[in-house]
Amino acid sequence: MKFSQIAPMSALILACTGMLAQPDYLRHTETLRPAPPDPAIVHALESIHASSIEETVKTLVSFGTRSTLSSEEHNLPPGQGIRAASDWIYGQFDEISHKCGGCLEVHRDTFIADPSASGARWGRRIPQPTKLTNVYAILRGTDPAQSKRMYLVTGHYDSRNSNILDARGAAPGANDDASGVAVSLECARALTKLRFPATLVFVALAGEEQGLVGSAHLARLAREQGWHLEAVLNNDIVGGNTTPGDNLQLKDRVRVFSEGVPASASEAELRRIFATGKENDSPSREVARAVEAAGQTYLHSGSPQGFSAFLVARPDRYLRGGDHSSFNHEGFAAVRLTEWREDFNHQHHNVVIPPAGSKDPILGDLPRFVDYKYVERVAKLNAATLATLASAPEAPQKLTIETRDLENNSTLTWQPSAGATHYLVVWRVTDAPNWQYMHDVAQQSTTGNITATLPISKDNVIFGVCAVDAKGHRSLVSVP
Numbered sequence: 001m002k003f004s005q006i007a008p009m010s011a012l013i014l015a016c017t018g019m020l021a022q023p024d025y026l027r028h029t030e031t032l033r034p035a036p037p038d039p040a041i042v043h044a045l046e047s048i049h050a051s052s053i054e055e056t057v058k059t060l061v062s063f064g065t066r067s068t069l070s071s072e073e074h075n076l077p078p079g080q081g082i083r084a085a086s087d088w089i090y091g092q093f094d095e096i097s098h099k100c101g102g103c104l105e106v107h108r109d110t111f112i113a114d115p116s117a118s119g120a121r122w123g124r125r126i127p128q129p130t131k132l133t134n135v136y137a138i139l140r141g142t143d144p145a146q147s148k149r150m151y152l153v154t155g156h157y158d159s160r161n162s163n164i165l166d167a168r169g170a171a172p173g174a175n176d177d178a179s180g181v182a183v184s185l186e187c188a189r190a191l192t193k194l195r196f197p198a199t200l201v202f203v204a205l206a207g208e209e210q211g212l213v214g215s216a217h218l219a220r221l222a223r224e225q226g227w228h229l230e231a232v233l234n235n236d237i238v239g240g241n242t243t244p245g246d247n248l249q250l251k252d253r254v255r256v257f258s259e260g261v262p263a264s265a266s267e268a269e270l271r272r273i274f275a276t277g278k279e280n281d282s283p284s285r286e287v288a289r290a291v292e293a294a295g296q297t298y299l300h301s302g303s304p305q306g307f308s309a310f311l312v313a314r315p316d317r318y319l320r321g322g323d324h325s326s327f328n329h330e331g332f333a334a335v336r337l338t339e340w341r342e343d344f345n346h347q348h349h350n351v352v353i354p355p356a357g358s359k360d361p362i363l364g365d366l367p368r369f370v371d372y373k374y375v376e377r378v379a380k381l382n383a384a385t386l387a388t389l390a391s392a393p394e395a396p397q398k399l400t401i402e403t404r405d406l407e408n409n410s411t412l413t414w415q416p417s418a419g420a421t422h423y424l425v426v427w428r429v430t431d432a433p434n435w436q437y438m439h440d441v442a443q444q445s446t447t448g449n450i451t452a453t454l455p456i457s458k459d460n461v462i463f464g465v466c467a468v469d470a471k472g473h474r475s476l477v478s479v480p
Contacts, residue, residue: 004393024408025427025437025456031439034296036401036472041387044190045298045380052189052370053182053379055324056092057239058367060085060178066159067115067456068210069167071131076168086133088345089204092185093137100192104202109221113213116250117132125164134218134476136203137188141390151389152201153159153187153233153382154178155325156208156215159365162350163211169350172468174303174367175239175339176347177208180373183268186379187386196390197419197459201229205323208236215323231287231389232334233382233412234324240374241343243361250340254378255310257324257336259315264331276431280313281462281479284331289434290476291385292333298384303350311433325451333476337378340379343369345438392473396450396465400459401480410458412480413451417441417467424468425452427461435464435477438445 004049022282060066063085070081085121092251097104110133113279115123135157141147159173160166172178181204203314222229240251260279270440273279292309300308316336322335335440351364393438426435441452452465464477 002084005135023460025429025461027455029437033423034293034434035388035474037297038248038391038471041384041391042298044193044387045383047190047193048376049384050376052368053179053186053375054370054372056182056185057178057370057372057375059155059172060173060181061172061367063088065161065167065169066173067161067167067171068126068130068132068158068207069165072111072128073167077225077229077313082132082158086135086206089135089157089181089185093135093188093202096185096188096192099378103192103221104137104139104188106137107135109136111217111261111413113207113210119288120467121286122213123228125210126213127165131326132201132206132214132217134214135207136201137203138219139188139200141197141421142195146197146394147199148228149198149390149394150201150227150229151165151198151299151386152203152229153235153386153438154186154203154205154215154323155184155235155238156205157181158206158209160209160348161364170363170364172351172367174365174370175241176237176365177235179237179239179370180235182326182375183379183382187239187383190383190389193230196200196387196409200386200390201456208323212321212323212326215326216329219326219332223330223379224303229327229332230395231290231385232324232327232332233287233291233385234322234334234336235378236322236336237338238375238378239369239420240371241341241346242369242371243343243346246343247342248287248341251374252306253310253340254381255312255338255340256288256291256309257314257316258284258336259328260285260313260342262331263325263328268320278479279461280433281464281467283476284328284335285313286477286479287333288335290389291337291381292434293474294384295381297388299381299435307381309381313433328457337382339374340406351352388473389476391469391471392475393417393467393469395475396423396467396478399465399480400477401463403458408457409453410456410463411447411453412463414465414478415419416446416450417475421470423450423452424455424466424474425463426458426466427463
């Protein structure tokens, strides 16, 4: 008898005798399911519309140029340039705040970018001292115990054309990045209809095209002022490019880039990361997974009309950068959302419209190449993520896994989270990108530590824990 005939027979015998067993990580567990939708969040998402996004994008384009350098041009036509754009964005946040009874704190973060300053690596892009202004609005959390937690969404409102030093030429910046600013404004319009235990921050950043100058300043400000930023969602080029004839653009997903090993990690932290195999479990990576989870709950990914996050295990695209990395360098968890396929003829180009009949492509970042329905879906994904995290309890703190003894069980311990009614211990096999399984754990105590022991070998899986409230909102996952 050949081996190929023996093997199936042996498997049948082992199965019948109970010797062919499931792996321990599949016993007494459940497959991780999406969280239940919150009707209040669903209702808020329904207020996000493509028409409002289109109005924002076309208004920003109408400023002619939003070049950072136009800030120092004092003889531009009325209503042109980045200062006028900044004032308009501030006015939009102010109007949103007025409609919600003054619920937003609207701020200007204004500073001088001086190319002669120490460490100014962007000096060639800003040749003289230039005023920059980040505009942001804060929706304070309602729970004193949780309001210190902050979740931020942003896009950059500056633009450029082929010449980075051109302060006056047309630079529409419709996709890059009026689309991202529209997402931030739409999130503010939708989510100020609700109130959350934690705090939300809606931002429009300046100086991205000059080397992330605006985001670097705001990230340092956040660090110096002690902001407890737990997640930053940076939307940059989320217009769903609509170049005629491009059949490779996918409109049912948005890419989410996240760093693996934190840029701010100390030598000791790096040693611990590499020793425990946690290169795929940075705080930013957990934020990316939270974005994906929000899409599964609220945007019905997998359905014909669904929309999902496509997670890219990389800090950003090749040869490119984004404002999320400024927050990463300050030690904050931050990710970048970007359309599936970019058309580089519609980024960083002077506007060129070829004559009728020409086969040459249209150049320039024009509104005609933005899919406003696509941006609407991106905005809803952002808003769903923000609302979920700001509603959820604090992520479990001081989570540890017992490693003193050689054993095949795994014991996790953590501090109780304010607002939690129970917890999910989640895990995945070590080569899987996302959480796969879950085990529910009761609150047990609101003062003493919470402990869970599972008959699963810690050597074969990665564990995490998230806190859950009575409505099913899930926190970010903490990893021991």
